[in-house]
Amino acid sequence: MNARRWRKGLGTSGWYLLLIAVMLVTAIPFLWAALMSVRETSASPFPRNRPAQIVPYAGLIGWGDGASEARATGEYRGEGGWWTDYGPANRERLEGSALQPYTFAATTENYVRVAQDIPIGRYFLNSLAVAVGSVLLTLLLCSLAAYPLAKLRFKGRDVLFLIVLSTLVFPEQLILIPLYVMAVNVFNFQDSYHGLILPFAASGLGIFLLRQVYYSIPNELIEAARIDGATEFGIWWRILLPLIRPGLATLAIITFVSSWNNFLWPLLMLTDTNAFTLPVGLSYLRGFFSGSLRTVAAGIVIATVPVIVVFMAFQRQFIQGLAGAVKG
């Protein structure tokens, strides 16, 4: 009896070991970027024939100007900045401990440099505005279009549905070039929010997804509302939209993530450095500081941490939404 419980416990901890091992594979590149972003020097964290320096302790910490003064004097309290060098004190404390060879002094310098050199907060807001705009417009267009395809009987319905589905077949790069020509020559989409929102607002996938969701609503409900004298628009707005909320949430998540991460189209559309979205801004930062990987790492951390936080807060909706989309 006891032996069996033992074996079961051993099996369970074996599973956890496996789960943690896989988690390390996903998490370590992120942690590595975070670690690089607080390094002071560009010296390799893997010195030859010595242990790797992977445990940070507080070194030169602060914001604004005056980092170099603080490095010389230990402290800087000026108008444009506020720095303290904790490095020497902490180094002394670690002296002789077993941990010491693994440690290095962490600094906030790289983050200050990113904030000074590119308007990363602005890029963040740009990305947010484009993603929110895309979500709202896509939800509106797709939920409108999917309703008659699922619930109304009219001439040409099947043909129209096929036309919508056909957009899923053609690869995106096929239309990229004419879309670009049109955006530049006709619509003047460069450096605008709507230029990033409008071209991808009507999504065949979104219409298809919501049509499946509408199908699951009983016809009797709609008939009853019709008999009560509700208009078709009223039925859609007041009865159906609240009922398909889970489907809308799924589509919203898919749209938000793909807009937030979109790179090639914004790269083609944006020339003004103030109009950049985060991915374009990151790639610009990388060109800007080519050589200083530490600064780029700080930029990556600034850009990804908010996404990770939002994702962790809504992870259930993300995962169930995608799973629901697959089940149809």
Add this chain to the structure above:
Amino acid sequence: MIPRAAPTVAAPGAAPPSGRQERRTTVTAYLFLAPALAFLAVFFFLPLAQVIYYSFTDFNLYAAEWVGPANYQALVQDPLFWLSVRKSFVYLIATPILIVSSLTLAIIVNRPLRGMPFFRAMYFMPAVISAVAIGMIFELVFADQGLLNGILRQLGLIDRAVPFLQDPALVLPSIMGVTIWRGVGYYMVMFLAGLQSIPKELYEAAAIDGAHPLQQHWYITVPSVRPIIVLVGVLSSIAALRAFDEIFILTSGTGGILNSGLTAMFYLYRQAFVFNNVGYASAIAVVFSLIIIVFTAINLRIGGTGER
């Protein structure tokens, strides 16, 4: 452009009520559909027609000159184009790896253990982070003084840093590794949806019959999630064929030393937006899209999920 319903004004007095009702429904339906159809017409079907026209012209974004099939003739003889198509198909090796690893991972996280939602979320996380940020993170991982070289050196496996992003033989495999790393959690969630709809009794019955857990998965799980295997296969192979962001970042926008990272998608980008050969790039787009469509159709055929 938007197909309008039959005349909204009914013939005077004659139409039977049912006919009028039907016509009204049709009008309503088209009103609901009109905005989305207008967007699709302008931003999808119009460009679709244009790209075919462009592919027969010499076009530099401002003036188009009809040249007939010259672009296609040049394309057939362009060694770089065929090289890029070959690279794109090499990239497809990512697909089977993704299917096997994400299905395996889905089976693992389908176990009812405490804290499992947390692990699922952690595995899924790379899917919500932009490919640009991930490309840059892996630049830090692949660098000479980066994580991978550091670990290999600490283990004593190498003496000099492995030039993951400089050696022409390693560029594409390294970038594919990033694509796989990024996709596993995403497709895992898709498989998870399928796994959770398999009745538990099937496994219990198999266990009574003495089937080993591995056998159970091979004979029960795999056939049950077959439609999702096809779906993941199609989605991930299309994603692999159009991969761009990771390649752009990890080759610094150049396509890699000696064109080592030059996939068809990247070649298209280079011809259109670096060299301004819009007509020629359009021909690439048309041919490569045809290749993708045929490939996907074959995929679906083999997978056999044709709706019946």
